[in-house]
Amino acid sequence: MDIQLKVRRQNPEGGQTPHWSEYTLDVPDHYTLLDALIQVREEVDETLSLRCSCRSHICGSCGMRINGHAGLACKTKIRELPRQITVEPMGNLPVIKDLIVDLEPFWNKLYSIDPFLKPAGDPPEREYVVPPETMLHLDGVINCIMCGACVSDCESLSVNPLFIGPTALAKEYRFVMDPRDAADRERLQQMNGPGGVWDCTHCYQCVEVCPKDVAPMERIMAMRRIMMDLGMQNHNGARRANAFVDLVGEYGRLDETRLLMRSLSGFGELLTYSKVGWRSLWKGKLPPIRPHRLASAATIRRIFERTRRQRPRRFKLYEAQQEGVKA
Ligand code: FES
Numbered sequence: 001m002d003i004q005l006k007v008r009r010q011n012p013e014g015g016q017t018p019h020w021s022e023y024t025l026d027v028p029d030h031y032t033l034l035d036a037l038i039q040v041r042e043e044v045d046e047t048l049s050l051r052c053s054c055r056s057h058i059c060g061s062c063g064m065r066i067n068g069h070a071g072l073a074c075k076t077k078i079r080e081l082p083r084q085i086t087v088e089p090m091g092n093l094p095v096i097k098d099l100i101v102d103l104e105p106f107w108n109k110l111y112s113i114d115p116f117l118k119p120a121g122d123p124p125e126r127e128y129v130v131p132p133e134t135m136l137h138l139d140g141v142i143n144c145i146m147c148g149a150c151v152s153d154c155e156s157l158s159v160n161p162l163f164i165g166p167t168a169l170a171k172e173y174r175f176v177m178d179p180r181d182a183a184d185r186e187r188l189q190q191m192n193g194p195g196g197v198w199d200c201t202h203c204y205q206c207v208e209v210c211p212k213d214v215a216p217m218e219r220i221m222a223m224r225r226i227m228m229d230l231g232m233q234n235h236n237g238a239r240r241a242n243a244f245v246d247l248v249g250e251y252g253r254l255d256e257t258r259l260l261m262r263s264l265s266g267f268g269e270l271l272t273y274s275k276v277g278w279r280s281l282w283k284g285k286l287p288p289i290r291p292h293r294l295a296s297a298a299t300i301r302r303i304f305e306r307t308r309r310q311r312p313r314r315f316k317l318y319e320a321q322q323e324g325v326k327a
Helices: 033-044 104-111 134-143 149-153 154-160 166-176 184-191 204-207 217-231 236-251 258-265 267-271 274-282 296-310 314-324
Strands: 002-011 016-026 063-066 069-072 084-088 096-097
Touching: 002 033, 002 296, 016 033, 016 184, 033 084, 063 149, 069 204, 104 166, 134 166, 149 166, 149 204, 154 314, 166 184, 166 217, 184 217, 204 217, 217 236, 236 258
Parallel strands: 002 084
Antiparallel strands: 002 016, 063 069, 063 084
16 A cells, blocks of 8 residues: 655754655555554654554554644554645644654643542551442543643643643543542642633543543533532633523523623723723624523523533532542
């Protein structure tokens, strides 16, 4: 099978700016992208740098962008790709050389959440007995192999380097929901601040690209719901979520002006948006000051009320997980 590999190369240390190298190869049908890249390195261009180890999608070291999206080269079958393949280093991380990125910022963010169990007592007085059913729901999130694919394609991280990112937040969820961990509220409180769960913009990229179906964004949303149910609502993100629901319930539609005003912590913060407000007014983009109430607003409110009653309060599950430890 003939393929064309277009690889983004660079060597910042050697003063080399990013450029593309193209390779035409004839590879067997069963090859993975990693096999093809290794063939390039061994037979065509020994200067090509890439990282790999297990070749079995276990170690997470061969993460790279394949045709624009992060993935594991050793899990990507050549026959499932178009004949022209573009390969780039992972995004949102500094490049060391060619396809090798510096993972230090990635690990630093992970360490910042204390990624280990913090049981009550030091050392704990007795062995913890945890019923298996209180741990089963963590199966998916425990599968994370730290490949960094979610971090690479996170839209929020690309504009907000302070965001702690999907890997660390999925790991945080793993400990928050673990009945053996006693620091859950402290962890949630920490994630309620700058760079925490409210900085996620729901771009869904982390869910799309994760090779192990960890679904980090869904873990982030779950932590948001737990926080709100526990009353941790002193954040613009929480205020915005409440305002969104209240406004649609009130007017039957979203009113962006009030949404902004109700999301902010006070008048001082509102002033920082005055320039945008004036510019929107000038361009005729400001929503009406008196919002238009839909005739069907009462129906929408009833739907909201019914949904609220039906929605299982997330923290009940959370409390159930915590109960497990006392079994
Ligand atoms: S080489 Fe280990 S995950 Fe690809």
